[in-house]
Amino acid sequence: MDLSTYVNRPLPCACGKVHEVPIRRIEIGEHALTSLADFVQSESWGRVLVVDDDRTGAVLGDTVTAALKASGADVSSIRFRLPSSHEGEHLTADREAIDLAQEAIGRAKAAVVVVVGSGTLTDIGRYASAQSGIPFVSVATAPSVDGYASTVAALQFDGMKVTKAAQAPVGIFALPSVLAGAPWELIQAGFGDLIGKTTSLLDWKLACHLYSEDWCQASYDLVASSLNECLTLVDRLLVRDPRAVEALFKGLLSSGIAMAMMGNSRPASGSEHHCSHYWDFLAYKKQRRHGSHGMQVGFATYFTMQAYEALALNRGLREPEYPEPDAGWFDEVRNRWGVAADEVIAQQSDKRAWIRQREKPVTWGAHAQQAIVDALKTELSGLADIRRALALMGLSTSGASLEVTSDVLYDTLVHAREVRARYTIFDFWAGQGLLEEIAQVICEKATL
Numbered sequence: 001m002d003l004s005t006y007v008n009r010p011l012p013c014a015c016g017k018v019h020e021v022p023i024r025r026i027e028i029g030e031h032a033l034t035s036l037a038d039f040v041q042s043e044s045w046g047r048v049l050v051v052d053d054d055r056t057g058a059v060l061g062d063t064v065t066a067a068l069k070a071s072g073a074d075v076s077s078i079r080f081r082l083p084s085s086h087e088g089e090h091l092t093a094d095r096e097a098i099d100l101a102q103e104a105i106g107r108a109k110a111a112v113v114v115v116v117g118s119g120t121l122t123d124i125g126r127y128a129s130a131q132s133g134i135p136f137v138s139v140a141t142a143p144s145v146d147g148y149a150s151t152v153a154a155l156q157f158d159g160m161k162v163t164k165a166a167q168a169p170v171g172i173f174a175l176p177s178v179l180a181g182a183p184w185e186l187i188q189a190g191f192g193d194l195i196g197k198t199t200s201l202l203d204w205k206l207a208c209h210l211y212s213e214d215w216c217q218a219s220y221d222l223v224a225s226s227l228n229e230c231l232t233l234v235d236r237l238l239v240r241d242p243r244a245v246e247a248l249f250k251g252l253l254s255s256g257i258a259m260a261m262m263g264n265s266r267p268a269s270g271s272e273h274h275c276s277h278y279w280d281f282l283a284y285k286k287q288r289r290h291g292s293h294g295m296q297v298g299f300a301t302y303f304t305m306q307a308y309e310a311l312a313l314n315r316g317l318r319e320p321e322y323p324e325p326d327a328g329w330f331d332e333v334r335n336r337w338g339v340a341a342d343e344v345i346a347q348q349s350d351k352r353a354w355i356r357q358r359e360k361p362v363t364w365g366a367h368a369q370q371a372i373v374d375a376l377k378t379e380l381s382g383l384a385d386i387r388r389a390l391a392l393m394g395l396s397t398s399g400a401s402l403e404v405t406s407d408v409l410y411d412t413l414v415h416a417r418e419v420r421a422r423y424t425i426f427d428f429w430a431g432q433g434l435l436e437e438i439a440q441v442i443c444e445k446a447t448l
């Protein structure tokens with residue numbers, strides 16, 4: 001897939017929009033550092049701050065610095081320290097890290113930040129550069145998340161995971177040999193984030209079928225083709241074939257591009273991401289440890305796809321009602337969500353208002369369930385392959401390491417929909433009064 005066709009130009013689309021992706025250059029290949037040096041030179045930035053950490057610095061940061069210096073740039077650097085006992089991502093994108101990066105930008109009088117790293121480090125550089133009013137370039141070292149192309153940064157302020165407006169990188173560069181050498185848990189996580197699009201796409205299509213949600217076939221196809229390709233990669237990912245790891249990375253970037261095209265995360269985040277957010281919230285409450293985003297998303301997909309498979313059991317569907325909640329619901333939300341309760345209440349109020357105002361093309365009753373199954377036929381027919389891929393990549397058996405017990409899973413399936421206004425399969429079953437029953441059935445089958 002040639003991603004360069006999506007960047008640096010307006011994209012008139014059959015959906016009626018002209019999509020704009022705010023990335024100017026994407027280069028993935030063993031020559032990527034030469035392209036990076038050319039790019040930095042052609043932009044006449046002059047002063048560059050390279051941001052890396054102990055691991056990514058040794059793997060690639062020093063080489064990046066040397067390449068930029070050789071092309072005439074004035075290069076400073078800041079290297080974050082990692083605990084030496086573990087591999088993988090253990091850096092936190094917190095205020096302290098952001099402050100350190102911003103101080104370094106100021107000291108270097110940098111005109112651009114070049115981040116050499118994966119998700120967390122990229123978010124530190126993304127946010128600090130945006131705060132300092134300068135652009136940033138991403139040199140990716142692991143295919144671990146779909147967020148490289150994102151405009152928002154996932155940060156952790158006062159122990160709480162938050163998403164803050166920041167900026168997309170102006171350029172993304174990666175060497176397949178470096179991506180393939182990333183710690184295995186980061187490759188696994190990237191696969192988890194990508195395979196999670198299975199239910200992101202299903203949720204999107206379901207909302208289109210029931211509530212005429214905005215649709216863009218090009219964005220859908222971009223994510224769906226990346227997802228389908230990643231399913232063919234499993235055997236080669238297990239032996240870290242650089243071309244397979246490169247394809248995984250491109251698939252993740254494609255998801256990021258699809259989100260940029262839509263201007264929101266609908267094509268790449270649905271019920272499976274809501275489960276992951278719920279687990280992040282439990283970690284914030286110290287009821288479990290923080291887990292990696294992609295591992296959580298992959299694990300959640302194993303269950304959100306079962307919520308779709310439950311459509312196979314035909315029941316006469318009733319027209320769902322979304323009445324204003326009673327006082328008991330507000331009490332329950334305050335008990336469960338504490339500091340996040342106001343946000344949950346606002347998101348659910350937005351969801352009810354959204355459903356009310358949408359056009360509803362569906363006729364409810366005896367044939368409604370079959371009509372939904374028909375509308376989702378292509379996606380539903382692929383779920384057996386998804387299950388196999390999750391198992392082979394070690395993503396469906398990670399309940400213990402993610403500290404998700406059967407009780408936690410039940411609460412997740414019933415309450416994850418509360419974190420966002422976005423309509424998903426959980427809202428569908430809730431609208432039928434069957435969410436608790438479906439959650440119970442899924443939990444009984446789970447080996448946790």
Ligand SMILES: [Zn+2]
Nearest residue numbers: 146193293297
């Ligand atoms: Zn994700």
Ligand SMILES: [Zn+2]
Nearest residue numbers: 013015216218
């Ligand atoms: Zn479109």
